[in-house]
Amino acid sequence: MVTVRQVRLTQYAHGGGCACKIPPGELESVVAGLTGPTGTAGPGELLVGLDDGDDAAVVRTGPGTAVVATADFFTPVVDDAYDWGRIAAANAMSDVYAMGGHPVVAVNLLGWPREVLPMELAAEVLRGGLDVARSAGCHVAGGHSVDDPEPKYGMAVTGLADPDRLLRNDAGRAGTPLTLTKPLGVGVLNSRHKATGEVFPHAVAAMTELNRDASAAALAAGAGCATDVTGFGLLGHLHKLARASGVTAFVEAGAVPYLDGARDALAAGFVSGGTRRNLDWVRPHGDFGPTTTDELLLLADAQTSGGLLIAGEVPGYPVIGELRPATDGVTIIVR
Known part of the structure; x- marks a missing residue:
């Protein structure tokens, strides 16, 4: 070398x-x-x-x-x-x-x-x-x-x-659980790394992990709808999935996993402009109730090489919400 x-x-x-x-x-x-x-x-x-x-x-x-x-x-x-x-x-x-x-x-x-x-x-x-x-x-x-x-x-x-076994973002159906295969938070940790030089090996490990096994597990579980969570954040990609599928997505904020240090990085102000733009884009289409802006920024955190968001329950990965019948003007509900 x-x-x-x-x-x-x-x-x-x-x-x-x-x-x-x-x-x-x-x-x-x-x-x-x-x-x-x-x-x-x-x-x-x-x-x-x-x-x-x-x-x-x-x-x-x-x-x-x-x-x-x-x-x-x-x-x-x-x-x-x-x-x-x-x-x-x-x-x-x-x-x-x-x-x-x-x-x-x-x-x-x-x-x-x-x-x-x-x-x-x-x-x-x-x-x-x-x-x-x-x-x-x-x-x-x-x-x-x-x-x-x-x-x-x-x-x-x-x-x-296999053209008959695709994972598409327009194939979500109401009543289906939502599964996330990698924790969020690489965006705020990468922003901290860029600003300070601190190295976060666990974030690198998450970003270099292939989504191969998650994809195979989704297909084995019979899923037909998925997307990966990257630059538009969980909220942005979920908005696109729900809109394309004609449903409303419900997210249980407390069920969403995060990388160690993500909340500390957010609290210290290491939030990218891309993350803020993601949240601004989704806000008009969301029902966020009492959810704090900080929590929403984490959910909108611009991910790099994030996990798969799958419409379906996939063994070994956390369920973070579900797809529900469409609500006029609302693609995402967070509680």
């Missing part, structure tokens, strides 16, 4: 991880004209496209076979180059797992300030991505790079799935 000088990568980016995503409301307005029926534009049958903002595109290519395609990249979420590569790769592959598929091949997406940061660090980022892809049983075959003022890394991932 090549030894390179220590660099605080998070200081070279205006945001970090999935917290640097374009705000959900702005993004939806940008893609609004791109949704809806397009007719036959290619081989196979488009099963999941842009309409409901699902985690990946899915095309049926033949009986029992569907191709799952996605891309995800972001600025440094941690200072360690190797860990950032691992986190970004796990996050990109999560979109395939969130659809009920398994990744087959990935290509790297790299933006690098080549006159500012050593290329040896870029190699460490790519090495981290490769190691996670290998653990997922996914090929990595090249990619694309550009000279960029900010470092950025991720992957475009192609996977396979």
